[in-house]
Amino acid sequence: MNLDVFLSLFSLMLISLAVFLLSKKLKLPYTVLLVIAGSLLVPISHLEVFSFITSFELTPELLFFVFLPILIFESAYNMNIRNLTENIYSIGSLAVVGLLISVLFIGIAGSYVFEIAGFPVPILALLLFGAIISSTDPVAVLALFKEYGAPQRLTLIFEGESLFNDATSFAAFLVALDLMTKGYHGSESAIGALISFSTMLGGGIVFGLIMGFIFAKLIEKVHGNEHLEITLTLLVAHFTFILTEVISEHLVIAGQEIRLSSIIATLIASMVIGNFGRYKMSPDVEEYMEKFWGYFAFVTNSLVFILMGLLFANLAIDLNVAIWPILLAIGTVVVGRALSVYPILWLLNLTGKERPIPRNWMHLLAWGSLRGSLAIVMVLLIPDDLTIEGWTLNYSVKQFIAAVTIGSIYFTLLVKATTIGKVMHALGIDALTGMEQVGYHKSKAQIYDKTLHKLDALLQDQQLTQKQYDRLKQRYESLYQIACLECKNAIGESDTLIENMLRTYALGIQKEELKDIFLRGEIEEKTYKKITNMLSIQTERIKRGQQQIVSVNEHFPIDSLERFVLLVSRLAFWRDHSFKDEELYRYYRALSKISGKVVKELNAVEDSSLSAVFDDKTALEKLLSLYKNIQQNTHEKMLAVIHKNEELLSQVNEASAAQSLAVLQEDTLDKLHKNEIITSKLYIMLRHELEQKSH
Structure with missing residues (x-):
């Protein structure tokens, strides 16, 4: 059995690589094809020889404690806090106020919509669904934003919203789940829910700051030991997440259970490391970190989305029964997203707190709201035996929410993700600014100029014949002149x-x-x-x-x-x-x-x-x-x-000289080892001697 699980895991990773290559050829979003591939694997798994494929499954623990911290850290580590604070009003409004508007609309308006359509669903169940589906997933859409050339500020707003509304969404989910299990008792329950929601977000921020600065200090203490520095970044993601959950299970103040948001704590701690801790890392580690975490995020997202397809194909509800609730849910979610974007950003523009957000940006923010891994996490966390007063449908609450959630995710991936490029072009969002037009032609001119210099070197080294050189020289000289002319035209009369x-x-x-x-x-x-x-x-x-x-x-x-x-x-x-x-x-x-x-x-x-x-x-x-x-x-x-x-100049010059010599000695030793001029044994001995001298 264990062998089947491992075989399934590595087979899914291999399939994910094939899907990635296929996505490049078909020019379709990678995550979209992964979900489709996952769905297609289910009928294949019914064949005895491929039955092992479904052995590796998405579990709440795997998603929540292993995959989610990786995804949070990778995104937050690369987010610039200065840029974030400059757009904090738009990001905060969308991530908190906008999400709550969406949750309430899906819960309240959705109950009327389902009632009219002949599917009486209690409002608490739809509030739970609203909390699950209202958070946006940045993975697929950000890749598309970058590919199609969305403005940097728009990309930042969307990424910031996606990161922070994960925490808001999960806090709202826990509150809604608590109301469903304990029941609603009027104003007492409402006040308790508000306090719980606030402490989750506020407590998560405070604890995240504490953990971030502690780990930044630890990274500073082990400076120079690359393995320890990398390990500490792994720990800051998972240790912060798990420790927050442990504290939340045991923290009681004045008889009131206090929960902290593990998502927002990990998010804040990761941002502290990315913006302040990275300066304390060794140079080699700092340059390697983005690639290291980018790889982990790639593998994690690949597994999550392909397993999402497997999960959808194995739904307990017959699609013929679920199709109408799914369509009703999709329509309600689309309207809820629009209501959570347009009014809020319109009011924000009126206040003048930030630079105005153009209307075409609002259109893209409303349309480009994909859903992903966190929604699946929350669905899996719903108890199988969850019941609610007034539930009359033939399937369980969890089965219903799972069906409409995954159906909504499919809609965002198959319809929204595949049309984002066309929507951006139609809205004119991908149009180049004046600076970008000049930069585009200037870069081309520099590229062709470097190419011309390289041709001269190739001819001198006799790697090209005179005839080949003349032909290529004429071609790239022409391209260079055209690029220079287009650059001047783009500049025009502008001073x-x-x-x-x-x-x-x-x-x-x-x-x-x-x-x-x-x-x-x-x-x-x-x-x-x-x-x-x-x-x-x-x-x-x-x-x-x-x-x-x-x-x-x-x-x-x-x-x-x-x-x-x-x-x-x-x-x-x-x-x-x-x-x-x-x-x-x-x-x-x-x-x-x-x-x-x-x-x-x-x-x-x-x-x-x-x-x-x-x-x-x-x-x-x-x-x-x-x-x-x-x-x-x-x-x-x-x-x-x-x-x-x-005396200062003498002291500084001596210290600088010592530092420069130490760097030179280390670089020389590294090159000797890399080029196999000395053995690993000699490298370790000499490295140890240099470290002792430096101390």
Whole structure:
């Protein structure tokens, strides 16, 4: 039996890979084909030779305690908290208020719809269904958003809503399930439900912050040990999730059972690690983390969606009986989603709390609301023997909710997911902005210019004949000229486009140089975060078409979230975040280096392929002058710090030299081992010696 389970697991993974390759050829969403494949596996499993396929099943424990934390961590780890807080009103409104509107509409209006259609379903059962089906799943739709070119802010709003409404949905599900099992007793039950809902979300946020900062501190403590750092990220997802559930089972205050949301606790802890803990990781681990968790999320989603298809095909209710309730449920859910999007975002636009959300974005948010794994988790958590007063249908409450839930999921995957691209195009959401059009042609020009240089090298190395070289040279020279011409046409008479492109180019240079400085150990974590904050603000200004930096002394304040994190860090770890003389010197030196790098690159623009694109001399000279002033200004501040502490320069230079030499020695040793010049035994010995010297 155990062998059948393992054989089933790995067979499903193999089938998932085949489905992935097929989805690329058919240009259909991967998750959609997985569900279809899962459904088709059921009749195949009836053959004796393939009977093992259904041995591996979705269980509540597997989904809830293994798969769900992985999916939450992978999404939350890559979410930028700064961007999230800038759109917190729209995300929060959709994830909490919008979801509750959807749940109540499905419960109340749905009961009338089903009653009229001849399917009398109690309101509590439909409220439970509403809590299950109202959360949106980001997996399939985000892949499509990126493929079809949805705006970054729209993608962020949808992803943020999808993450946070998972927690809201599950809290509402537990409240509804509690009302069904204990019964509704008027205002007492309503007040209790509201308190329970609030403590789940609020308590989950607080506990998630605590766990996130604890694990961030642990990652800092084991810095340099890659295996321990990766293990801690695995633990922060699953340990936070499970510990929250354990606390919820035993926490009682004033005779009241207090539940915390394990989903939101894991979500918040993961975001803390992704935005603050990642700076404490070793450079190699930090670069590897996204690939590591991306792989886990890929495998998890593959198994969840293919097993979802198996689950649907094995429904206990005959499809002939369930088809009408499913269609009624789909219609009610679609209307409920619309009511949870349009009024809320319309009111938010009126308040002016955030940048206005266009109407075509609202249309896509309403249509692109796919459902997925969390809904299945909640269905499986419903007790098989759940009963409710007034239930008269021929099948159980769980069978009914399972049928309408999976039917609704199928509708979103087979109808909504396959039409999102066309809907986006019809709404004009995939249209390129002026900056994107220029960037598109500029990138093509750079690609073809690099290709021309490569052709010269291939001819010199005698890898091409003169005839082949001439033919390819003529072709790519023509493509290069066309790309340059199209870039100039896209810029047109605009005075700001070329300057914004240059500023974007300069900020990219600064970010790359700053990352290298940080990885070499020349600056501390807080210095890196402070400068990164400055560069991020400037990048956002360009995207919004706002006034750019014009003064070397411009102040970039940290946001409220960063101030909160610093406060927590001081209270929890007694850490002083003020800049000492040595750190201040390194801060100004880093600013001087990255601005100097920009000056060097801008000076080289006229002699490179970019001269055909950035041919606005006025804009180039304006930006070059600004960065020269910044470099001069920061250099003067460096000298002022040195003048204040004359021994500082000697100390910093010695420490920097030691750090640079240590990095060089480690890199040299790694290359010797990788190229098999030394044995693993020698590598371990020498690595140990270097580590002892560094300490």
